[in-house]
Amino acid sequence: MVVDPRLSINQATIKYADLATALRVTQDAGVQAIGVWREPVHEVGLDVAARMLTDSGLRFTTHCRSGFFTMPEGPARRASIDDNRVAIEEAATLAAAGAPGSTAVLVLVAGGLVDGSRDLIGARERVREAIGELVPDAAAAGVQLAIEPLHPMYASDRCVVSTLGQALDIAADFDAATVGVTVDTFHIWWDRDVLASIARAGAEGRIATYQVCDWKTPLAADVLLSRHYPGDGVIDFASLTRAVEATGYDRDIEVEIFKEEIWATEPLEAVRRTAAGFAAAVSPHLLESRS
């Protein structure tokens, strides 16, 4: 099987693999890049994780994930900001440890409404303020923060930023090298403005990472776990991928799938199936390749 040279496996796709396993199966499948989650990095420690990444020869594409700063001022907010600063340092270290072509990107998920609150507008403003606090750290570390809009079904409990347009409006207050956006097909495919928003994101230099997975109904009982291999659902990867490519985006492209059935698959097999889905559904729409 030909593996697309721009494919990156987001570690969440093989959630139950530890970092060593994730790196090994990604290599073994012939994939050249990986997006990493914080928890498996913490399990081995950052320095060890960085060395393992270097030894793997893989490119590092994103560090997932941080954010969760919709709460009002107080100890919980301070703890979140501090933890985000740690995540920025982690992203910088891992990107430096990855193969040439790695990107120092930290994915940010805004967080939901705090308990008892109905104030979406206020929560969104606190997201903007938190990013403003983190920008100097990210700039100093050479890390691009990637605000990720999540599907509106997560607006109350996970992410008050629901569209790419919203994410871009928050990012607009900051330098594009430091604050970008995550373009994840699963979250934004339904948006009437999605192609225009992708074009805008590209024109503003803010596409930090392009992530692909598919949407299919019925949704899983836990709607967090409703993602599918590219091509198994209804998302039009042709129009979305071409729109991203048309902006000049030339970074790796992650597949990030949360799904019990895929997590129950042997990790190397899951990576191979991911690569096959990507090759069939996404690769034909890429303008250029690293190969």
Next chain:
Amino acid sequence: MVVDPRLSINQATIKYADLATALRVTQDAGVQAIGVWREPVHEVGLDVAARMLTDSGLRFTTHCRSGFFTMPEGPARRASIDDNRVAIEEAATLAAAGAPGSTAVLVLVAGGLVDGSRDLIGARERVREAIGELVPDAAAAGVQLAIEPLHPMYASDRCVVSTLGQALDIAADFDAATVGVTVDTFHIWWDRDVLASIARAGAEGRIATYQVCDWKTPLAADVLLSRHYPGDGVIDFASLTRAVEATGYDRDIEVEIFKEEIWATEPLEAVRRTAAGFAAAVSPHLLESRS
């Protein structure tokens, strides 16, 4: 308990009640208006249903629901258009049979992607075309079609119109007396543009019906059944209701809840709880009352 005079019980809230029961418990609870579903009307026949409605003394607020016309030209599309014409006649008949203040409104749900299709843009265009076909019939019958945007989590399998702005853009091709929109809090509360879109809908004279119910997570395993009594979730009924009222909307306000636990409640009790939730969460934000 004081029952708000503008409250209307959408029959879906007491789904397992037949039409006779639904009318009776709505009256018994002191509610003055009802929104009706097609299936229970068909069970007794339109003429009988109209007589029952007249005898109840209730106002009729909406006929639910029709639409489902995203398919390409062919027998299935013709059958859908024909069925929508029947629904228009039903809405006109029932509105005439309801008490003074009844509104001849037919709620339209666009439909999802047809099997195997990924063409959201084409599906949306076919919605516009179908409405164009129905407008002469609706105008002749004095019925206002109410395009209902559904939450983006239903975009693939139920409704390709996901925001109030989209619904208004489709409606814009037609006369406002004949084509309006449904403003349902459950579907649009998350939208950053929701208040502006409500203002626009009002300015264009297109708010055919305002419907309220609440959003709370975790969502039910079947996401269609995730609605809650007003006040039990996170929706800010203050800002949404004030925005609707500020447009001059003075029609009844429906509560439409799909939820197994509520359906399992004795219908009169469910209507009373609905009235209590409405009185607490919505009534304080109404500018005017019919009483």
